[in-house]
Amino acid sequence: MTVDDWLAALSAELRRRRIDPSGPVGEAAAHLRDSGQSPLEVFGPPAAYALAVVVSLRDATGEQLRPPSGEPRLRATGITKRYGRRTVLDGVDLSVHAGEVLAIIGANGSGKSTLLRICAGLLSPDSGHVRLRGTVGFCPQSGGTSDFLTPDEHFVLVGAGRGVGRTEAKARGRSLAAALDWAGAPRAGETRHLSGGTRQKLNLILGRLGDPDVLLLDEPYQGFDNGTYLDFWQQVLRWRDAGKAVVVVTHLLNELDRVDTVLDLTPGGMR
Incomplete structure (x- = not known):
């Protein structure tokens, strides 16, 4: 077919x-x-x-599919964002608790990535505000890595920003890589030689360094093979069980049974 x-x-x-x-x-x-x-x-x-x-x-009504298990970690209220005359986000609310997975869905151009970048503090809304309790890790849909650094050098660089020493950052990064079936991370060479799927593994690992309280993941599985994709969702459930607040932008509606709350940004969609 x-x-x-x-x-x-x-x-x-x-x-x-x-x-x-x-x-x-x-x-x-x-x-x-x-x-x-x-x-x-x-x-x-x-x-x-x-x-x-x-x-x-x-x-996808915005209501809890199961009760939240912890305190609110991230709350966005009345988020509006315009690009020129085009309104991408119009008064959007989002709330995620510790021990909860929230999925953001919606048609292309509905503002999913924009909302995530606003929640990560990488983009300012035109109106509305974001409140965060704890630390945040962000995995972009693309980009986010430096072509001429090795994975280990990425671990050290991002680890330093998290207050993690060089040796610990390498060890932690390699451990997270192994959990995504990437045992060859220390020998991978410069990032420019990695496949798209492996770069996304690196982005996901960098978002996890320092053990943040809130994880913001923008379609982080792009380019993953089926085994790694399934490993990713198992990791998401483990993070939830560990009390993390996880927000995942996804196109894959068949995975929504794995999450607790759904926010649909499609115009006219349910929230």
Whole structure:
């Protein structure tokens, strides 16, 4: 089944279930374009994925799917951001507690990455405010690494900003790499020689250095193979169980059963 055939079948299944297919089909198409993976490998049969979308939309009300287990760690209130005449975010609220995983979903251009960068303190909103209790780690969707540094040098550099010594930073970075099935991190050479998926592993590790209280992850699994992708979600659940507050931007609606709260930024979507 080609990608176009799979997307057409998904669209038909969603229409049959009286769901507007434009958002879910657009998100799936964007992920498949960026990852180059097979739709059956990533999402499964169109009918099964359509059912997952229906379930996720039923639950994407902004209400808790299970009670939060700890104190509020991150709260964004009334966030508005404009680029020229285009309003990307309009009065968006977000709250995540310790021991909670929140997923941000939405069509391309709905402001998912913008909201995450505002929460990370990398971008200022036009209005609204963000309150953070504890330390924050950020994993961008792309970029974030230096071409001419080795992974170990990245660990030392970011570790220094976290107050972690050189030896400990290397050891911690290598341990996190091994958890993502990247035992070769110390021998990887300069980052410019790494594949896109391995660079994303490095970004994810750098976001975790220093054991932050809040993790902001912008589609961090881009380019991961299936095994590493599954390892990533297992790590997310372990971080939640350890009392971390985790925010994940994702296109993959079939993974929403792994999270506690969903924020849909699609215009007209549920929050």
